[in-house]
Amino acid sequence: MEIYIVRHGETIWNAAKKLQGSVDVELNENGRKLAGETGRNLSDLNFDVIYSSPLIRAYETACLIRGYRNIPIIRDDRLKELRFGINEGKNFSKLLEDTSTPFHYFFKAPDKYMAPEDGETLEHICSRAKNFMEEVVEPNASRYERIMIVGHGALNKAIMCHVKKHGIDKFWSGGLQKNCNVIIVNYDKKGYTVIDETKLFYEE
DSSP: OEEEEEEOOOBHHHHTTBOOTTSOOOBOHHHHHHHHHHHHHTTTSOOSEEEEOSSHHHHHHHHHHHTTSOOOEEEOGGGSOOOBGGGTTSBHHHHHHOTTSGGGGTTTOGGGOOOOTTBOOHHHHHHHHHHHIIIIIGGGTTTOSEEEEEEOHHHHHHHHHHHHTOOGGGTTTTOOOOTTOEEEEEEETTEEEEEEEEEOSSOO
16 A cells, blocks of 8 residues: 655745644645645546545645545544644744754754643654554555545654654654655555655645
8 A cells, every 4th residue: 555645735834934733824825836736746646545634734735635536535633733832833943043942952853852831742743643553544555555644744754753663863764844745655564665755746
């Protein structure tokens, strides 16, 4: 079974370098364009089902990629983005520069990252991503030929922690996905095989 793991299209907050997390920010016009172009380039591929985060930026991306095709889209709360608590809405570049905050380690040393007030740990998002893959995706390997998962930057990397079987210290292995960047993996009786982590179906 082929699995296409897609990050949502660009939002206003992406463009402004604001942390989104659980805040339900919709796509901007460029984000809709990227999702539409991705969908057109994938229009010749058949997908049995699309699983999506319920947050509007991911769900709208899933709808735009699907287009007019008759593919079911199933929303699952386990595919929501990492909750950043009191840091949501803040400029992430400034947070990264601030050596007094645990967010300083978010990308460079994720095993040292600590969740802020009302936030979620990387261990927790990895746990729910693993749960989703084991309960929803893997049991359908013989049933489906190709599926899509439309999620978020950190959520998709949590899925890849399960796929690659590595720890939090390598959370960002392969780098942060660009908007509408697609990770393609294969899953069969032998386990997971990473085919491509940097696929873009639009011109930059």
